[in-house]
Amino acid sequence: MMMKKPKEKDSLFSINLIAIEGDGSFPCPQCGMTISPEDETEENYKVIDTTVVNNELTELIIECGKCRTTIKLVGFQQ
Numbered sequence: 239m240m241m242k243k244p245k246e247k248d249s250l251f252s253i254n255l256i257a258i259e260g261d262g263s264f265p266c267p268q269c270g271m272t273i274s275p276e277d278e279t280e281e282n283y284k285v286i287d288t289t290v291v292n293n294e295l296t297e298l299i300i301e302c303g304k305c306r307t308t309i310k311l312v313g314f315q316q
């Protein structure tokens with residue numbers, strides 16, 4: 239595992255989208271299921287919270303639809 243454990247919440251994983259190539263899909267850090275941001279059906283993930291700065295999305299908190307792990311997405315391209 240390449241990311242450090244956050245101190246405030248032990249179940250929060252962080253994914254940097256800049257490091258992801260292709261269509262932006264990535265495996266869930268917990269269960270390995272492929273999560274695709276292009277899929278908006280909420281079957282593979284559910285949006286919990288969003289952070290918008292200057293009308294631009296900077297952070298997205300999602301929940302894996304399979305194992306319900308909370309994942310934080312950062313690094314959205316402007």
Ligand SMILES: [Zn+2]
Nearest residue numbers: 266269302305
């Ligand atoms: Zn999962």
